[in-house]
Amino acid sequence: MKFSALIASSLLASSLIATTVNAADLSAVPSGTYHVDPTHAYINMQYNHLGLSNPTLSFDEFKINMDLDTANPTNSKVNVEITTDSIDTGSDIFHQHITSEKWFDAAKNPMITFTGSELAANDDGTFNLTGDLTIKDTTKPVVLVVTINNAMMHPMNKKPVVGVSAVGGLKRSDWGLGANAPYISDEVKLEIQAEMFKAE
Numbered sequence: 001m002k003f004s005a006l007i008a009s010s011l012l013a014s015s016l017i018a019t020t021v022n023a024a025d026l027s028a029v030p031s032g033t034y035h036v037d038p039t040h041a042y043i044n045m046q047y048n049h050l051g052l053s054n055p056t057l058s059f060d061e062f063k064i065n066m067d068l069d070t071a072n073p074t075n076s077k078v079n080v081e082i083t084t085d086s087i088d089t090g091s092d093i094f095h096q097h098i099t100s101e102k103w104f105d106a107a108k109n110p111m112i113t114f115t116g117s118e119l120a121a122n123d124d125g126t127f128n129l130t131g132d133l134t135i136k137d138t139t140k141p142v143v144l145v146v147t148i149n150n151a152m153m154h155p156m157n158k159k160p161v162v163g164v165s166a167v168g169g170l171k172r173s174d175w176g177l178g179a180n181a182p183y184i185s186d187e188v189k190l191e192i193q194a195e196m197f198k199a200e
Contacts, residue, residue: 036064061086078116
């Protein structure tokens with residue numbers, strides 16, 4: 001059972017606001033509330049299975065909201081809500097298995113949430129986003145490393161848009177999802193890619 005992305009820190013999520021190594025110019029967009037574009041956003045999870053493969057799962061239904069402060073990005077806030085049953089496993093049989101009581105128990109726990117609490121700038125232009133991840137009524141802090149890819153007026157719909165990437169890692173056992181370890185890795189990688197439009 002798992003979550004996805006590239007860093008070995010904490011996790012979800014997620015999920016937002018940072019500058020690239022060359023630092024995206026946030027002056028191109030105004031401060032305010034931004035919502036995820038569902039047609040250009042991805043939450044992926046990856047784990048190791050018996051040392052044989054590294055399956056990647058994803059969620060199809062989620063919301064990401066960001067209150068962006070362009071003058072001081074560390075004051076920005078991020079929240080993520082994921083519909084548990086929307087996990088895409090590539091197989092109906094595996095979907096039933098992964099959403100069962102043994103794993104996500106989607107019937108009793110329809111939502112996974114991440115609430116950002118602190119955003120700290122790193123020397124390389126990224127940000128560490130610390131927040132609380134809740135899965136199956138268990139809430140624990142996690143850390144995502146966030147990069148702002150670009151911030152601009154969208155060339156087609158002429159609306160302010162910010163592109164963000166976030167990566168992190170977690171141990172699934174911390175959220176009561178530790179079955180079959182170590183055959184299935186306890187460590188899970190998380191990756192979030194999101195384009196965020198300013199709310200009307």
